[in-house]
Amino acid sequence: MLDHGEGWRPTASLDVLRRRARILAAVRAFFAERGVWEVETPSLSAAAVTDPNIDSLSVEYHGPGAPASRRLWLQTSPEYAMKRLLAAGSGCIYQICHAFRAGERGRRHNPEFTLVEWYRVGFDHHALMDEVAALVALVLGERPVERLSYRDAFLREAGIDPLRAPVEELIACARAHDIPLPPLDRDERDAWLDLLLSEVVSPRLGRGRFTFVYDFPASQAALARLRETEHGMVGERFELFVDGLELANGYHELSDPLEQRTRFEREAARRAAEGREAPRPDERLLAALAAGLPPCAGVALGFDRMVMLAVGAASIDEVIAFPVERS
Amino acid sequence: MASYSTNEFRAGLKIMLDGEPYAIVENEFVKPGKGQAFNRVKVRNLKTGRVIERTFKSGDTVEGADVMDVEMQYVYNDGDAWYFMDPNTFEQIPASRAAVEEALPWIKEQDMCTVTLYNGSPLTVTPPNFVTLKIVETDPGVRGDTSGGGGKPAKLETGAVVRVPLFVAEGEVIKVDTRTGEYVSRAKE
Numbered sequence: 158m159l160d161h162g163e164g165w166r167p168t169a170s171l172d173v174l175r176r177r178a179r180i181l182a183a184v185r186a187f188f189a190e191r192g193v194w195e196v197e198t199p200s201l202s203a204a205a206v207t208d209p210n211i212d213s214l215s216v217e218y219h220g221p222g223a224p225a226s227r228r229l230w231l232q233t234s235p236e237y238a239m240k241r242l243l244a245a246g247s248g249c250i251y252q253i254c255h256a257f258r259a260g261e262r263g264r265r266h267n268p269e270f271t272l273v274e275w276y277r278v279g280f281d282h283h284a285l286m287d288e289v290a291a292l293v294a295l296v297l298g299e300r301p302v303e304r305l306s307y308r309d310a311f312l313r314e315a316g317i318d319p320l321r322a323p324v325e326e327l328i329a330c331a332r333a334h335d336i337p338l339p340p341l342d343r344d345e346r347d348a349w350l351d352l353l354l355s356e357v358v359s360p361r362l363g364r365g366r367f368t369f370v371y372d373f374p375a376s377q378a379a380l381a382r383l384r385e386t387e388h389g390m391v392g393e394r395f396e397l398f399v400d401g402l403e404l405a406n407g408y409h410e411l412s413d414p415l416e417q418r419t420r421f422e423r424e425a426a427r428r429a430a431e432g433r434e435a436p437r438p439d440e441r442l443l444a445a446l447a448a449g450l451p452p453c454a455g456v457a458l459g460f461d462r463m464v465m466l467a468v469g470a471a472s473i474d475e476v477i478a479f480p481v482e483r484s
Numbered sequence: 485m486a487s488y489s490t491n492e493f494r495a496g497l498k499i500m501l502d503g504e505p506y507a508i509v510e511n512e513f514v515k516p517g518k519g520q521a522f523n524r525v526k527v528r529n530l531k532t533g534r535v536i537e538r539t540f541k542s543g544d545t546v547e548g549a550d551v552m553d554v555e556m557q558y559v560y561n562d563g564d565a566w567y568f569m570d571p572n573t574f575e576q577i578p579a580s581r582a583a584v585e586e587a588l589p590w591i592k593e594q595d596m597c598t599v600t601l602y603n604g605s606p607l608t609v610t611p612p613n614f615v616t617l618k619i620v621e622t623d624p625g626v627r628g629d630t631s632g633g634g635g636k637p638a639k640l641e642t643g644a645v646v647r648v649p650l651f652v653a654e655g656e657v658i659k660v661d662t663r664t665g666e667y668v669s670r671a672k673e
Contacts, residue, residue, distance in 0.1 A: 210519055260491055260542065261521070263513025339522055339539040348541070351519035356539075359516070379518055396517070406517050459517075 164483055168474040177464050177476060180296055184253065184273055184460075187292055193249040193275060198238030200255065204439035205230040206237075207424040208379065210351075212259035213436070214268070230436070231257035234457050235274050236380065237442040240410070243276055243453060244445035251275035253460065264472045265402065267480050271460040278453045282381070282393050282409040285454040286369045289397055289405055292458070293367055297399065297466055301366040308388055310370045314358040319350055320374055320389045327353060347376050362398035371395035380417070381408035397458075399466055407456030414446035487545045490523040498530070498551040501538065505530040505549035505602050513542065530600065530607050549602065556599045558591050558609075568599050568606065579606035587611045589644035590662045611662045616671040617641055618657050622648065638667075 167174065188195065203224040205213040214231045223229075232238070234256050242250060256272045273292075277285055283304075290302045311319040317330045327349040331338060336356045341348050362368040371394070375383055378392025393409035411417055421438035428435040464476040474480045488499060493511040500506070506527040515521035521542035528535045530551060540546070556568040556577075565578035566588075579599070583606045590611040591597060598610040622638035638648040638658075646660055648667045659668040 208518065210515075210521065261513070261515060263515075266513055266515065337524075337537045337539045339541050340544065341541060345520075348520040351516050352522065352539070354516055354519065355514045355522065356524075377518065403517055 166483075167478040168480055168483060169476050169478055173464070173468050173470070173476055174478060176468060180464055180467060181253065181460075183295060184292065187295055188251045188275065191249075191288075193251050193277070194247075196239065196242055196247065196250045196252050197254070198232075198235050198242070198252065200232050200257075201229040202232055202238070202439075203229060204237070204441065205436035206233050207421045207428065207436055207438065208233070209424050209427050209431075212433075214257045214259050233258050234272060236455065236457070237439050239274060239276055239455070240442060240450055241445040243278070244448050244450050249275070249277050256457075262481060265462065265465075267461070267473050267477060269481065269484075270473070270477075272457045273460050273463075274455065274457040276410075276453050276455040278451045280409075280454040282371060282395050282407055282454050285407050285409075285456055286371070286395055286397075289407065289456055289458065290367055290369075293397070293399065293404065293463065296463055300399075302369070303366050304369045304371060305362075306372045307370050307374065307391070308372070310358055310362065310368075311353065314361045315353055317353070318388075319353075320391075324349055331356070347374070350374065350377075359398055359403060360401040363400050363402070363404075365400075368398045369395050370398065378411075378420075379408065380411050380420075382411050395456075402462055402466065403459075404462055404466070405456050405458040407454060409454045410450065410452075412446055412450040412452065414443050417446055418443055485550050486548045488548055489545045490540050490542045493523055493525060498549040499527070500547040500549045501527065505551050505607070507551075509535060515542070530602065550604075551600060551602045551607065553598050553600050555596055558593055558595050558597055560593055566609075568597065568609070571596075577604075577606065579609055583607060584609045587662075589640075589642055589665075590615050590617070590660070592617070592642060613661060613663055614659055614668065615662055616657050616659050617644070619648070619652065619654050622652070622654050624653070635667075 211233050213233055215228050217227055218229045219227050235252050235254055239250060239252060253273050255269055257269050261268055308318060308320050311317050315330055317326060324343050324346050331352055334357045372391040373394040375390035375392050378394055381392040381394035383390055384393055395407050396403055397405040418438060425435040461473050461476050465473060468476060470476050488497060493508055495508055495510060497508045498505060506529055508525055509528050510526040512524045514524055523540045523542050525538050526535055527538060557571055559567045559569050559576060566584045567576045567578055569576045587597060587609040599606050600608045617640040619638045620641050623636055634650055635647040636650055637645050639645050646665060646667050648658060652658060652670060657671045659671045661668050
């Protein structure tokens with residue numbers, strides 16, 4: 158229903174929006190001081206992500222330079238374009254931009270949102286975690302920093318080994334924590350892990366501290382390097398949780414173009430099998446990896462969520478001017 | 485009946501779960517950035533009023549419940565059932581005691597009510613938010629008291645008992661908020 162009354166007004170107070178502007182300036186100063194330079198890459202791309210749990214929005218474009226499909230995708234993050242800059246020799250870079258994801262709307266989600274994404278040449282994911290901690294401390298104030306492997310986080314908060322437990326045990330664990338069970342198949346192991354992460358583990362993380370969770374299951378490595386550990390293969394990926402809120406996701410970046418292509422194709426096949434749109438792999442990113450991505454780590458931080466924590470907001474609507482219903 | 489995707493979930497939406505009609509009370513979207521999205525919803529069973537939680541995989545669909553709210557006039561009761569009439573078609577349908585139970589203290593014959601129909605028969609009857617009813621029994625008030633600070637019980641013509649200010653007398657007609665069961669004001673007859 159269209160609201161012709163108060164619907165023109167921002168959902169965030171002007172005070173919060175001014176505070177948001179100051180935080181933006183502080184983030185830019187943080188990177189300037191560290192010699193990381195700001196870049197801008199297109200929001201519209203001829204290629205989309207194959208990520209099985211992220212759906213892209215697209216627009217039609219028929220003008221000069223249009224791709225054969227006449228379709229351009231709104232970026233779900235600036236990752237691919239920034240990696241092309243890194244392969245071209247940019248060195249350490251950051252970007253503050255809008256990203257777009259279909260179907261994501263809730264207290265912590267708006268389909269259009271703001272990311273702070275940056276890449277550090279020569280860093281691994283642990284070195285980058287130090288820098289993420291410094292940035293959030295600057296905005297949210299100092300807190301003790303805690304680092305837990307994904308396995309240890311699940312062992313501590315849910316009493317289960319996420320790398321080894323069979324699906325039946327994951328389901329029993331959800332049941333033991335009174336989580337209403339969604340209609341998931343038994344072969345959707347990662348979805349069961351995501352359910353436990355969302356409902357049991359992450360709500361308890363980052364209480365009064367900054368909690369980094371690192372070394373995700375290999376099946377959730379996304380664009381991170383893999384490493385063999387005594388508990389099995391892991392992806393060198395991390396996430397930051399603050400007061401139960403997932404704030405950042407980073408990788409020790411995969412640079413092998415063949416491995417990357419294999420992952421893209423596997424993801425696209427999975428999407429196709431589920432009857433969902435399966436975009437073609439981004440050949441320009443793969444070509445950039447083939448040309449050589451310098452060893453680096455990168456991270457995307459949810460700027461709106463960081464502002465939510467800074468001002469004590471319960472909903473993203475309190476920190477953005479116009480959420481999708483008022484767009 | 486239409487089916488709804490989790491993307492269409494919102495408070496008030498009527499859906500079928502395990503063969504029973506439910507109304508969504510609260511819908512929360514939960515998603516790890518790179519992970520599976522879920523909708524965690526609180527739903528109220530429209531027959532029992534019980535609220536339960538359910539988790540759906542985002543994008544899943546559920547069947548809508550054939551539930552609708554219609555304005556109908558309460559006409560009479562025959563001891564077994566309470567009859568409501570559609571003012572347009574003059575069709576009369578019976579409602580069970582369970583369906584009318586919560587409305588009974590507030591309604592008289594001829595009153596318009598909101599009748600929630602499930603597969604065409606009354607599931608619940610909701611009285612108007614405000615009703616005017618006559619006081620049939622209350623203690624004499626204290627002369628001069630107009631503040632209503634203390635209050636006293638008053639029995640209404642429907643049998644309901646509400647607290648009224650001391651200055652309100654037997655035989656008077658008052659306005660009551662049926663959602664809270666509280667006295668609002670005196671009403672002109």
